Amino acid sequence: MTETTVYKGLAGVVADYTAVSKVNPETNSLLYQGYPVQQLAAELNFEAVALLLWNGDLPSEDELKEFVEFERSHRTLEPNVRQAIDLLPTDCHPMDVGRTAVSVMGANDPDSEKSDRATELVKAKKLFAAFPAVVAYDQRRRRGQDVVEPRDDLDYSQNFLWMTFGEEAPEEVVDAFRVSMVLYAEHSFNASTFTARVVTSTLADLHSAVTAAIGALKGSLHGGANEAVMHTFEEIGIRKEETREEAAARSKAWMENALAEKRKVMGFGHRVYKHGDSRVPTMKEALDAMVEHYGRGELMGLYDGLEAAMDEAKGIKPNLDYPAGPTYHLMGFDTEMFTPLFIASRITGWTAHIMEQRANNALIRPLSEYNGPDERHL
Numbered sequence: 001m002t003e004t005t006v007y008k009g010l011a012g013v014v015a016d017y018t019a020v021s022k023v024n025p026e027t028n029s030l031l032y033q034g035y036p037v038q039q040l041a042a043e044l045n046f047e048a049v050a051l052l053l054w055n056g057d058l059p060s061e062d063e064l065k066e067f068v069e070f071e072r073s074h075r076t077l078e079p080n081v082r083q084a085i086d087l088l089p090t091d092c093h094p095m096d097v098g099r100t101a102v103s104v105m106g107a108n109d110p111d112s113e114k115s116d117r118a119t120e121l122v123k124a125k126k127l128f129a130a131f132p133a134v135v136a137y138d139q140r141r142r143r144g145q146d147v148v149e150p151r152d153d154l155d156y157s158q159n160f161l162w163m164t165f166g167e168e169a170p171e172e173v174v175d176a177f178r179v180s181m182v183l184y185a186e187h188s189f190n191a192s193t194f195t196a197r198v199v200t201s202t203l204a205d206l207h208s209a210v211t212a213a214i215g216a217l218k219g220s221l222h223g224g225a226n227e228a229v230m231h232t233f234e235e236i237g238i239r240k241e242e243t244r245e246e247a248a249a250r251s252k253a254w255m256e257n258a259l260a261e262k263r264k265v266m267g268f269g270h271r272v273y274k275h276g277d278s279r280v281p282t283m284k285e286a287l288d289a290m291v292e293h294y295g296r297g298e299l300m301g302l303y304d305g306l307e308a309a310m311d312e313a314k315g316i317k318p319n320l321d322y323p324a325g326p327t328y329h330l331m332g333f334d335t336e337m338f339t340p341l342f343i344a345s346r347i348t349g350w351t352a353h354i355m356e357q358r359a360n361n362a363l364i365r366p367l368s369e370y371n372g373p374d375e376r377h378l
């Protein structure tokens with residue numbers, strides 16, 4: 001009998017072509033449609049990056065202006081989306097809220113069953129524009145705060161923070177938030193994007209694919225890790241009065257102990273990158289800016305200690321979720337809202353992949369190797 005090779009977790013399997021992004025672990029680079037993500041994060045607003053991912057090229061001034069107007073006029077949630085959110089318990093996970101909201105948006109869509117590229121692009125743009133209101137609405141309802149309506153004189157990132165906190169965020173905070181959105185937008189065939197492609201491959205609609213992708217993103221081995229990072233910081237204990245060095249010593253000891261107990265520490269490691277995540281240096285700069293803005297050096301001490309101890313013990317490097325978690329914490333987001341923020345960004349990459357899958361579809365249906373009982377009879 002010939003031995004079948006089983007690729008657990010599809011590790012190392014190349015499942016299809018994509019032009020949306022290229023992850024190169026050797027050069028530690030990530031390109032969106034050919035552009036290094038670091039350059040995009042330094043120079044473009046998130047709206048332009050979204051158009052790049054969807055269209056394959058940077059927008060002209062007119063294209064960007066047109067999209068900005070579209071985005072600003074589609075920020076409000078439809079009444080039954082708000083009602084559906086209101087029916088959900090305030091102690092359920094916000095990812096459940098995000099998943100439900102997108103599902104209701106799909107049910108509302110009169111073009112749900114249309115899948116030509118032009119229609120799907122409009123669906124993607126509407127999701128992009130409306131999802132921030134889901135996050136903002138949900139965080140505020142959990143805190144017992146009134147809803148804050150969007151403002152069309154603010155850009156995507158400014159308005160996101162405005163709707164969540166009810167005040168205009170300082171420029172540095174807006175910039176760090178924008179950088180996080182750009183970095184989270186796309187990462188080739190990660191688990192949630194692959195999920196979206198699997199659903200699309202059956203010819204199901206775009207909202208079904210995005211709803212399924214949200215389910216895949218929720219887990220702590222994927223997007224849920226940014227929330228889990230903050231839980232680690234909380235478990236170690238955040239002590240504002242501590243010096244950076246004191247905090248680093250405590251977190252280093254915590255990590256040594258966690259690794260001795262063979263715990264997995266979220267925010268570290270990656271299936272593709274083995275020498276560090278290409279997005280981390282840029283996100284770390286954004287975190288540094290927030291630490292300085294809020295005067296919270298001790299948080300960086302916790303960060304440094306964990307990173308150093310993991311590196312010394314196992315040589316495993318942080319992934320994007322590691323600097324993103326404390327960045328969102330400093331901005332004032334509740335910890336459970338961190339992964340929904342990832343949804344807001346990744347909607348761009350998911351929908352770009354959905355359209356790419358649709359354009360050159362083949363049903364995704366792998367094989368399995370049977371290891372149950374031999375044939376038997378009643």
Ligand code: ACO
Pocket residue numbers: 009220221222223225263264265266267268269270271272316319320321
């Ligand atoms: N903490 C402790 N040990 C780790 C970690 C970690 N975060 N990551 C990997 N390892 C160890 C494993 O225990 C294993 O060790 P062993 O060979 O002694 O058993 C070895 O490194 C290989 O780990 P795998 O989990 O088999 O590697 P895989 O490629 O499947 O894992 C993954 C990638 C799932 C991301 C893993 O590193 C992990 O679980 N990290 C924590 C979750 C996380 O941060 N996910 C976010 C991913 S990035 C993103 O979604 C933006």
